[in-house]
Amino acid sequence: MTTTQIVLTAAYLVTAILFILGLKFLSSPKTARRGNLLAMFGMLIAVAATCFDTHILSWRDILIGAVIGAPIGFVSARLVKMTAMPQMVALFNGAGGGAAALVSSGEFLKVLSGQTPASWVTLLPIVLSTIIGCISFAGSLIAFAKLQELMTGRPITYTGQQVVNALVLIAILALAGLVLTGHLTPSLFGGLAAASLLLGVLGVLPIGGADMPVVISLLNSFTGVAVAITGFALSSTVLIISGTLVGASGTLLTMLMATAMNRSLTNVLFGAFGSVKAGAAGPAAASGAGVRSASVEDVATLLAYSRKVIIVPGYGMAVAQAQHAVRELAQNLEKRGVEVAFAIHPVAGRMPGHMNVLLAEANVPYDQLKEMDEINPQFEHTDVALVIGANDVTNPAARNVPNSPIYGMPILDVDKAQHVIVLKRSMNPGFAGIDNPLYENPKTMMLFGDAKDSVSKLAAAVQSA
Amino acid sequence: MELLFTELTVFVLAIFVGFEVISKVPSMLHTPLMSATNAIHGIVVVGAMLVAGAAIGGAVGHAIGLAAMILATINVVGGFAVTERMLEMFKGRGQTGTGTPKGRA
Numbered sequence: 091m092t093t094t095q096i097v098l099t100a101a102y103l104v105t106a107i108l109f110i111l112g113l114k115f116l117s118s119p120k121t122a123r124r125g126n127l128l129a130m131f132g133m134l135i136a137v138a139a140t141c142f143d144t145h146i147l148s149w150r151d152i153l154i155g156a157v158i159g160a161p162i163g164f165v166s167a168r169l170v171k172m173t174a175m176p177q178m179v180a181l182f183n184g185a186g187g188g189a190a191a192l193v194s195s196g197e198f199l200k201v202l203s204g205q206t207p208a209s210w211v212t213l214l215p216i217v218l219s220t221i222i223g224c225i226s227f228a229g230s231l232i233a234f235a236k237l238q239e240l241m242t243g244r245p246i247t248y249t250g251q252q253v254v255n256a257l258v259l260i261a262i263l264a265l266a267g268l269v270l271t272g273h274l275t276p277s278l279f280g281g282l283a284a285a286s287l288l289l290g291v292l293g294v295l296p297i298g299g300a301d302m303p304v305v306i307s308l309l310n311s312f313t314g315v316a317v318a319i320t321g322f323a324l325s326s327t328v329l330i331i332s333g334t335l336v337g338a339s340g341t342l343l344t345m346l347m348a349t350a351m352n353r354s355l356t357n358v359l360f361g362a363f364g365s366v367k368a369g370a371a372g373p374a375a376a377s378g379a380g381v382r383s384a385s386v387e388d389v390a391t392l393l394a395y396s397r398k399v400i401i402v403p404g405y406g407m408a409v410a411q412a413q414h415a416v417r418e419l420a421q422n423l424e425k426r427g428v429e430v431a432f433a434i435h436p437v438a439g440r441m442p443g444h445m446n447v448l449l450a451e452a453n454v455p456y457d458q459l460k461e462m463d464e465i466n467p468q469f470e471h472t473d474v475a476l477v478i479g480a481n482d483v484t485n486p487a488a489r490n491v492p493n494s495p496i497y498g499m500p501i502l503d504v505d506k507a508q509h510v511i512v513l514k515r516s517m518n519p520g521f522a523g524i525d526n527p528l529y530e531n532p533k534t535m536m537l538f539g540d541a542k543d544s545v546s547k548l549a550a551a552v553q554s555a
Numbered sequence: 556m557e558l559l560f561t562e563l564t565v566f567v568l569a570i571f572v573g574f575e576v577i578s579k580v581p582s583m584l585h586t587p588l589m590s591a592t593n594a595i596h597g598i599v600v601v602g603a604m605l606v607a608g609a610a611i612g613g614a615v616g617h618a619i620g621l622a623a624m625i626l627a628t629i630n631v632v633g634g635f636a637v638t639e640r641m642l643e644m645f646k647g648r649g650q651t652g653t654g655t656p657k658g659r660a
Contacts, residue, residue: 113577143604335592447586461581
């Protein structure tokens with residue numbers, strides 16, 4: 091080992107340690123910022139160390155790339171609205187996946203030029219990380235397009251879809267087999283990358299918006315795994331460790347999200363959940379009769395004279411950007427001595443923890459945000475459960491209608507509160523396209539309208555009540 | 556081959572460390588966790604530097620190296636910046652409003 095190699099290896103070890111410590115500090119909101127800073131510092135050390143790597147012969151492409159990439163990353167990260175956070179995360183994730191695939195393609199060029207021996211020990215990681223990186227890149231772009239509403243958020247399905255996807259997968263495996271058995275041509279490798287990109291697109295198309303928390307975590311783990319495997323191709327321990335940490339984290343989150351919906355990962359990926367089925371609209375339209383609609387004044391009075399109110403936010407709050415109005419309402423209630431808590435369902439919104447970030451943006455103290463298991467026993471002793479733009483996660487059908495598509499999904503027990511107020515734009519069924527019997531519960535009153543508008547009016551009315 | 560097994564050892568141990576560390580993150584911080592891990596897989600920038608700096612494969616090699624550098628830098632810089640932005644919003648009771656910590660109520 092030369093001195094340079096020793097210094098490089100030591101620096102990468104420090105990076106790995108800082109990443110692990112950084113993630114450890116992320117387990118508490120008090121230390122989380124320090125954790126992010128540590129990880130940032132670790133990244134800085136790794137990049138600085140790599141500058142001394144003797145394999146770097148030309149600086150031109152490195153500098154041009156950094157000068158283009160850094161401002162794009164920084165500016166978009168600072169400018170993006172908090173409500174658009176899921177798609178931003180998807181986009182950065184896709185960039186990482188794409189980079190991993192490109193790095194592996196670069197390594198393939200080295201094999202082609204004879205710089206690296208063409209053994210399976212180098213080729214296998216190159217092929218695998220190209221496949222996974224491409225899937226992650228293309229899949230993330232589709233997830234971005236769905237969340238940004240550049241395309242419909244509903245599942246896109248057609249007959250024979252699974253057959254087509256299976257054929258693309260078989261093509262990928264065949265091409266990978268050819269490359270691994272020594273057919274080292276740029277066109278075969280390019281075909282492999284193209285087929286992988288296609289699978290990324292086709293794989294995410296049939297997945298609906300409400301399942302995005304699972305998809306985003308899964309793609310995150312894909313990129314992590316792609317980076318780890320790239321580490322094998324480059325014999326870089328720091329890439330292996332960091333990529334694996336991310337892969338493990340993404341996998342864990344994916345499983346948590348799937349469990350929170352009581353669905354298997356297979357069902358999320360291939361079930362096309364939330365696609366509009368014929369007949370789903372029929373019963374939904376017919377059953378709008380039993381609901382009670384209330385006025386802002388009614389609801390404000392009810393809230394103002396309650397002892398305890400639990401607010402249940404959902405994706406509708408994010409869409410209406412109502413988080414600041416919600417905080418104002420909560421504050422006005424607290425000023426009157428009403429106890430206010432927020433009930434956060436694990437899959438509310440479009441990414442894991444989505445509601446927490448939005449409410450944090452609106453300055454809601456994090457100790458007021460309660461997880462499902464903690465808050466559910468409290469609904470019994472609650473005067474009003476105020477549901478703002480949440481639907482499926484409050485649907486009692488998940489508890490007692492065995493043939494409902496969401497049967498068995500853990501829900502927030504809002505119907506156990508004395509009164510339930512549901513803020514909703516219209517009687518359209520939620521994402522899953524399922525009736526919500528909660529709306530016909532005699533305890534429930536509906537307040538129709540834009541969530542932000544309704545909540546602002548409520549906040550003002552509560553103050554003057 | 557020996558190197559491969561050392562790497563596999565590191566890989567397997569990292570899986571366990573990853574699960575261990577991350578299973579302790581509360582659901583409240585899941586978005587920042589995702590965003591931070593997102594930034595961490597930006598470590599691929601190290602690989603991008605090596606590919607872009609190796610100057611192999613003519614025009615195609617340059618294009619691949621440059622594109623890898625751009626994407627990896629977007630990933631790293633954007634990932635950390637967005638995580639920092641999220642985390643600076645998480646405040647406890649008594650810290651709301653002006654943003655200056657006044658101690659916990």
